[in-house]
Amino acid sequence: EVQLVQxxxxxxxxxxxxxxxxxVSGFTFSSFWMHWVRQAPGKGLVWVSRISxxxxxTSYADSVKGRFTISRDNAKNTLYLQMNSLKGExxxxxxxxxxxxxYWGQGTLxxxxx
Amino acid sequence: xxxxxxxASVSGSPGQSxxxxxxxxxxxxxGYNYVSWYQQHPGKVPKLMIYDVINRPxxxxxxxxxxxxxxxxxxxxxxxxxxxxxxxxxxxxxxSLTRVxxxxxxxxVL
Numbered sequence: 604e605v606q607l608v609q610x611x612x613x614x615x616x617x618x619x620x621x622x623x624x625x626x627v628s629g630f631t632f633s634s635f636w637m638h639w640v641r642q643a644p645g646k647g648l649v650w651v652s653r654i655s656x657x658x659x660x661t662s663y664a665d666s667v668k669g670r671f672t673i674s675r676d677n678a679k680n681t682l683y684l685q686m687n688s689l690k691g692e693x694x695x696x697x698x699x700x701x702x703x704x705x706y707w708g709q710g711t712l713x714x715x716x717x
Numbered sequence: 718x719x720x721x722x723x724x725a726s727v728s729g730s731p732g733q734s735x736x737x738x739x740x741x742x743x744x745x746x747x748g749y750n751y752v753s754w755y756q757q758h759p760g761k762v763p764k765l766m767i768y769d770v771i772n773r774p775x776x777x778x779x780x781x782x783x784x785x786x787x788x789x790x791x792x793x794x795x796x797x798x799x800x801x802x803x804x805x806x807x808x809x810x811x812x813s814l815t816r817v818x819x820x821x822x823x824x825x826v827l
Contacts, residue, residue, distance in 0.1 A: 647821040648806050662814045703753050705765045
């Protein structure tokens with residue numbers, strides 16, 4: 604069974620940092636591109652970032668470029684999103700997703716507030 | 718990276734068919750056959766309904782179908798049911814090697 608289990612969300616002050624994790628099981632992790640997608644409260648889905656199966660290729664939405672870093676550890680079957688210089692507008696539920704994405708994590712809330 | 722354009726809301730009676738449009742540009746929807754559609758019920762994780770414009774994942778009802786013409790993709794729900802009431806999002810691969818979502822469409826079953 605394909606599973607994506609997220610952790611690492613929470614409350615952080617503006618300008619602060621947070622790292623999200625997405626631990627996967629049930630499939631060959633290194634064979635899939637992985638994504639991060641976010642959804643602000645009451646708003647729509649917004650694509651954030653993606654990374655290739657071997658980690659050699661990444662891309663970002665303009666709104667997070669230079670502040671967020673996507674990475675993966677294929678030995679640990681885990682995807683990461685390092686978020687720095689956080690702003691209020693980064694407040695959202697963050698989802699990790701596999702491939703299309705077809706399978707999604709359960710989502711984790713990041714709240715940026717003083 | 719402008720969001721794809723979707724109607725804010727679409728409604729229909731049980732048993733009817735409805736179509737949700739998703740308009741982009743030649744740099745995203747029109748340039749690639751990598752359009753996907755998601756269904757999201759309130760408080761729930763998005764569910765993939767259509768991928769690569771026309772393909773349905775295993776387990777998704779055949780009442781859901783996708784198509785594309787030029788820069789506009791469409792999701793059609795036939796035989797509308799109460800359980801289809803949800804938000805629907807389209808997504809496309811882009812020439813910038815990114816993905817982009819539409820603003821979402823709220824489907825109401827009258």
